[in-house]
Amino acid sequence: MNIPNFYTMNNGNLIPSIGLGVYLAGSQQTVESVTFALKNGYRLIDTASVYGNEAEVGEGIRQSGIERGDLFITTKAWLSEYGSVLTPEACKASLAKLGTNYLDLYLLHWPSPRTFDKTIEAYKAAELLVEMGLVKSIGICNFTPTLLESLMQETMVTPAVNQIELHPYFSQIESSKFHKEHGIITQYWSPLGGIYTNHPANPEKVIHLLRDPILADIANQYDKTPAQVVLRWHLAHGHAVIPKSVNPERILENMAIFDFELTSEEMANIDSLNQNLRGSAHPDIFDLAFLSDRG
Numbered sequence: 001m002n003i004p005n006f007y008t009m010n011n012g013n014l015i016p017s018i019g020l021g022v023y024l025a026g027s028q029q030t031v032e033s034v035t036f037a038l039k040n041g042y043r044l045i046d047t048a049s050v051y052g053n054e055a056e057v058g059e060g061i062r063q064s065g066i067e068r069g070d071l072f073i074t075t076k077a078w079l080s081e082y083g084s085v086l087t088p089e090a091c092k093a094s095l096a097k098l099g100t101n102y103l104d105l106y107l108l109h110w111p112s113p114r115t116f117d118k119t120i121e122a123y124k125a126a127e128l129l130v131e132m133g134l135v136k137s138i139g140i141c142n143f144t145p146t147l148l149e150s151l152m153q154e155t156m157v158t159p160a161v162n163q164i165e166l167h168p169y170f171s172q173i174e175s176s177k178f179h180k181e182h183g184i185i186t187q188y189w190s191p192l193g194g195i196y197t198n199h200p201a202n203p204e205k206v207i208h209l210l211r212d213p214i215l216a217d218i219a220n221q222y223d224k225t226p227a228q229v230v231l232r233w234h235l236a237h238g239h240a241v242i243p244k245s246v247n248p249e250r251i252l253e254n255m256a257i258f259d260f261e262l263t264s265e266e267m268a269n270i271d272s273l274n275q276n277l278r279g280s281a282h283p284d285i286f287d288l289a290f291l292s293d294r295g
């Protein structure tokens with residue numbers, strides 16, 4: 001099975017199937033990892049206003065020397081930036097930090113169901129940002145199919161992308177199916193299960209997906225690493241991934257997944273690892289109030 005380097009979104013724009021995530025990357029690490037990734041074949045960088053590293057992503061892009069037109073830059077509006085006035089302001093602030101005059105993809109970071117009116121307002125504002133030429137495509141993150149249906153009932157533009165937590169221990173089959181039916185690209189955050197080991201909100205959750213023996217067995221057969229097997233599994237399912245790494249070797253490793261193929265039996269074995277083990281908070285409860293209660 002040939003894995004494409006790009007997928008076509010529902011508005012005809014292309015999105016790279018794999019990109020670099022920069023969540024929790026420090027300032028200098030962000031500049032260096034973005035530059036290194038872009039010089040080594042990556043074209044998509046995924047950041048967010050709440051990560052606090054958009055300016056460093058912009059600096060990394062500049063240092064890479066890659067032409068803007070060859071890049072795909074994603075950032076996200078944070079919950080405190082939702083609203084008909086706040087969202088365009090936030091988008092413009094992100095553009096200034098990134099040092100670009102348009103975004104390839106602008107996403108709403110969480111659905112915030114308890115203040116969903118504001119979410120709808122933010123999405124409608126994002127629709128206008130497309131008309132203004134500041135954004136090429138819009139989408140959302142962490143929406144369940146039910147919340148997506150509610151959004152789509154009240155807005156005009158079907159999201160191009162829903163970016164959700166997904167890895168072999170949490171395979172969210174219903175969401176992927178729903179997205180496919182509606183022409184929405186599923187893009188995975190934490191595709192390597194980093195959320196189990198590397199999240200400030202989950203210090204007690206330490207689960208090492210990449211040490212799973214089934215993944216290790218498959219990896220040995222192809223002289224690949226478990227991370228490469230997981231990323232190949234994601235792409236073979238037809239979805240987009242944004243593994244985060246600040247380590248040059250792992251940045252290269254995560255891109256070297258186009259030269260081997262998993263059999264249908266191996267795909268099924270990885271599918272069977274699912275434990276519905278969500279690492280993040282449930283989107284139904286995640287909002288600013290939840291965050292402030294959590295402290």
Ligand code: A2P
Pocket residue numbers: 021189190191192193194195198210225227228242243244245246247250251253254
């Ligand atoms: P590092 O940045 O030091 O490479 P996820 O994208 O699933 O959240 O995973 C991110 C976590 O996984 C980070 O801690 C990252 O660490 C680590 N990571 C990224 N690529 C690999 C890899 N190929 N093998 C092992 N760990 C990786």
